[in-house]
Amino acid sequence: MAMAGWSGVDADVAVVGAGPAGAAAALFAARRGRHVVVLEKQAFPRDKPCGEGLMPSGRSPLRELGLEAIVSAQGAPPLNGVQFGLPHQPRVAVPFPEHRGDQAGLGIRRLDFDARLADALSRDPRIEFCQRTEVRNIRPDPGGSTVSTTSGDVRARFVAVADGLRSGLRHRLGWTVGPRPPHRYGIVAHWQVDAPVDPWVRITFGEGLEVYEGPVAGNQRMVGLLCYQARMREFGGRLAEHYRDIVLSLRPELSDAQLIGPVSAAGPFWYRASTVARHGIFLVGDAGGFSDPITGEGIAAGLRQARAFAMALDSPNPERTYRHAHRRLTRDPRRVASLLLRLTRTPALVERGLDSHERAPQTLTKLLGIGFGYWGFNRITPREWIRMFTGR
Numbered sequence: 140m141a142m143a144g145w146s147g148v149d150a151d152v153a154v155v156g157a158g159p160a161g162a163a164a165a166l167f168a169a170r171r172g173r174h175v176v177v178l179e180k181q182a183f184p185r186d187k188p189c190g191e192g193l194m195p196s197g198r199s200p201l202r203e204l205g206l207e208a209i210v211s212a213q214g215a216p217p218l219n220g221v222q223f224g225l226p227h228q229p230r231v232a233v234p235f236p237e238h239r240g241d242q243a244g245l246g247i248r249r250l251d252f253d254a255r256l257a258d259a260l261s262r263d264p265r266i267e268f269c270q271r272t273e274v275r276n277i278r279p280d281p282g283g284s285t286v287s288t289t290s291g292d293v294r295a296r297f298v299a300v301a302d303g304l305r306s307g308l309r310h311r312l313g314w315t316v317g318p319r320p321p322h323r324y325g326i327v328a329h330w331q332v333d334a335p336v337d338p339w340v341r342i343t344f345g346e347g348l349e350v351y352e353g354p355v356a357g358n359q360r361m362v363g364l365l366c367y368q369a370r371m372r373e374f375g376g377r378l379a380e381h382y383r384d385i386v387l388s389l390r391p392e393l394s395d396a397q398l399i400g401p402v403s404a405a406g407p408f409w410y411r412a413s414t415v416a417r418h419g420i421f422l423v424g425d426a427g428g429f430s431d432p433i434t435g436e437g438i439a440a441g442l443r444q445a446r447a448f449a450m451a452l453d454s455p456n457p458e459r460t461y462r463h464a465h466r467r468l469t470r471d472p473r474r475v476a477s478l479l480l481r482l483t484r485t486p487a488l489v490e491r492g493l494d495s496h497e498r499a500p501q502t503l504t505k506l507l508g509i510g511f512g513y514w515g516f517n518r519i520t521p522r523e524w525i526r527m528f529t530g531r
């Protein structure tokens with residue numbers, strides 16, 4: 140297809156998917172002088188099941204794109220940290236770590252956040268944004284790739300695949316690894332509360348599941364249930380009612396709140412890719428692998444990978460540069476997700492971890508910082524690890 144406005148090779152970069160990772164990849168690449176075509180199968184605004192917490196590590200790429208102020212002005216409330224707890228017990232408040240001037244995350248409504256990114260795509264003269272255009276296949280050719288879409292073919296020197304968690308194109312390329320058992324799922328919905336905005340994410344651990352809760356724009360709270368497959372079976376045929384019952388049993392404080400909008404489910408999680416870059420094709424965001432929503436890191440990770448992708452294109456070996464950057468950005472956060480999942484599967488460990496917080500209040504903050512990719516595991520001393528696992 141000769142896309143309107145493009146001739147010959149249609150673009151330097153074709154991006155598949157205009158979620159946060161794809162949109163940011165296109166914007167970063169365009170800012171570095173590339174001509175970009177973005178191919179998105181849906182029409183914006185479109186919603187996406189998500190916990191809707193942008194972790195603080197996602198703010199610097201957003202700021203570099205000139206979008207942080209726009210998102211904040213739209214009413215995204217700050218997130219100061221996470222309150223962890225067991226049902227009906229006092230909570231442990233773990234502030235987010237301060238890093239290079241950023242401390243607070245943002246509660247974002249995906250419908251609005253993704254629409255703002257889409258607006259930025261439409262405004263950039265170097266970007267051609269094609270909505271309702273589904274990509275069916277990518278064929279690497281010498282000097283680029285042919286991207287086959289529902290509206291015809293696009294030729295591009297580089298392709299960023301950012302088509303999300305269950306990436307159909309990663310699967311077609313034969314690069315999918317996963318999902319890794321035990322399978323986990325997320326069920327999310329919005330609740331209208333009367334209380335003033337409370338700038339904390341709350342995670343309440345139940346049996347085989349967690350309730351994740353955080354403020355988004357206005358008086359809305361996003362409330363997600365994250366659970367293992369064994370508990371998912373209970374939902375058969377009555378997703379919304381059972382979701383509501385479980386949320387209220389673990390968070391009775393929400394009984395005055397009103398459940399608004401649809402209840403939607405996503406999963407299973409924990410996909411990886413056997414490679415994230417080869418033959419001019421790059422996987423960005425969830426398409427390149429996603430662990431679990433428990434770290435709240437998906438959007439921030441996608442934004443940071445998008446920046447790394449655009450920078451890698453300027454290097455002599457873009458694929459190798461991106462693979463290294465991707466490994467650096469994802470390895471420790473994935474280990475943190477593994478560790479947190481191990482903890483949540485063992486209620487006694489959750490209790491010990493929370494007990495140890497009083498004596499070593501910095502340890503969990505440091506652990507969040509590893510999950511955000513700020514520093515490595517050596518930030519936590521052997522003494523602190525022992526205390527976390529023994530509670531002593």
Ligand SMILES: Cc1cc2nc3c(=O)[nH]c(=O)nc-3n(C[C@H](O)[C@H](O)[C@H](O)COP(=O)(O)OP(=O)(O)OC[C@H]3O[C@@H](n4cnc5c(N)ncnc54)[C@H](O)[C@@H]3O)c2cc1C
Nearest residue numbers: 156158159160180190191192274302303325424425437438
């Ligand atoms: C229950 C749950 C809770 C979560 N909580 C959080 C949280 O609190 N904080 C956080 O940061 N992250 C959270 N995440 C993760 C977060 O939602 C993802 O990491 C994030 O959306 C990934 O962005 P992306 O751009 O990679 O993919 P997506 O946002 O999924 O976007 C992919 C885009 O690609 C398009 N597309 C797909 N296939 C094609 C195709 N063939 N052709 C053209 N277009 C295509 C889709 O229409 C879509 O617009 C959560 C996820 C779940 C499921």
